[in-house]
Amino acid sequence: MAEVSKHMFEQACSGLECHYMMHPWNESCLKAIPHTAKASLIGSAKFYSVIYLAQIAMRGTKMLRSKEEWFRMGEYYARSTALGFLVCGSAPVLGCVLRRLTGDKFGYYTYLLVPNMINGLSIYLEPPHRRGLVINLFCNLMIEYWLRTLEKAGYLVMNKSKQTFLFMIGSAALFYLMRLEGDKEHRTPLFWLFTPEKVKRKTEDSKGACPHKGPCNKHILKGFTKLFGAGAAITLARLVLPRLRNPARAFASIRPHHFKMAMFFGSYIGIYRAIICYLCRRRGYDSALYALPAGYVAGLAFYFNPSVGFSIAAVTAAAKLYSTILYEKRLLPASVPLPELLYCACQGTLFHARFMHPDVCPKYTFNLMKSVSNGCTELLYANMLEALKRAAF
Secondary structure, three states: OOOOOHHHHHHHHOOOOHHHHOOOOOOOOOOOHHHHHHHHHHHHHHHHHHHHHHHHHHHOHHHHHOHHHHHHHHHHHHHHHHHHHHHHHHHHHHHHHHHHHOOOOOOOOOOOHHHHHHHHHHHHHOOHHHHHHHHHHHHHHHHHHHHHHHHHHOOOOOOHHHHHHHHHHHHHHHHHHHHHHHHOOOOOOOOOOOOOOOOOOOOOOOOOOOOOOOOHHHHHHHHHHHHHHHHHHHHHHHHHHHHOOOHHHHHHOOOHHHHHHHHHHHHHHHHHHHHHHHHHHHHOOOOHHHHHHHHHHHHHHHHHOOOHHHHHHHHHHHHHHHHHHHHHOOOOOOOOOHHHHHHHHHHHHHHHHHHHOOOOOOHHHHHHHHHHOOOHHHHHHHHHHHHHHHHHO
């Protein structure tokens, strides 16, 4: 998939009718709204059902014990579905309105970038403590997009070693900041592989310096087996579920390299806990600073299963925790909704990149737009490519 330049787009698509570029299922802008709304609602419901079922599975027995958790999860699911519905459903409407306001012509930036920046305000449908997770995800994707762009231009090469080094730095900062937050009543919501133990305060009644109960070896092994199992389950699900018609052949195709993610997850927590325990026993007391060397060295486990997106996620998660400190110290203005504005900019840019720069756009953006729109964006993209081909010949 090649890049679409501003000149190419405006030469081929600027004067086309809005139904061809925004709502090919109906020529009328108004009559196209019901189909758009239906597709958006179905797509959003499907997309978020998978995400929330995974979250319910991760919570395990905690969900079974409390009806309040089920009601709360249902409310969050409805809010997230409404977010996807509004973003996807309003994009064609905003695109048509902007086309009318700009002389009945599509612009390179008013086609997708501006409409999806405007409807990004729908992020307010998410509750504040979950809103940060969505914003963080889009920031990760935005950074990945720019890294890919720089790599394509020849300014940067993100090889396996550089990705691992970035992850090591991010892990060190992230675990240190997470341990600093340990004593807070309300911690910053983060979605990470595991939450490190709080710093153990030394008292007269305390036994041992380590921040856990029981023997160190058992504590380290428990963490390793738990995350190794989680990584193996994810990999096996990806491998077996698409081949459910022939499960015997699916299981027979399993090879040692399929356990790279499991080794990464298990080694990550195992190395971290081992170093924390070693430093606590060596020094005789616990400290948040121990998370710096522990997180940094544990990041070497990333070499088993390197990923640009994951390495970025460690850094942005640490940046999110640090921004919380800046807000508490009033170094960042609480009156200005900086995270929400950042989300709007990221969403508009990423959705624009899906069509105009597909060669460097993160794959997650492709899946997100296709799923939430229930396939409508694929039809729009095909129409745009057809228009470009006609203009070329």
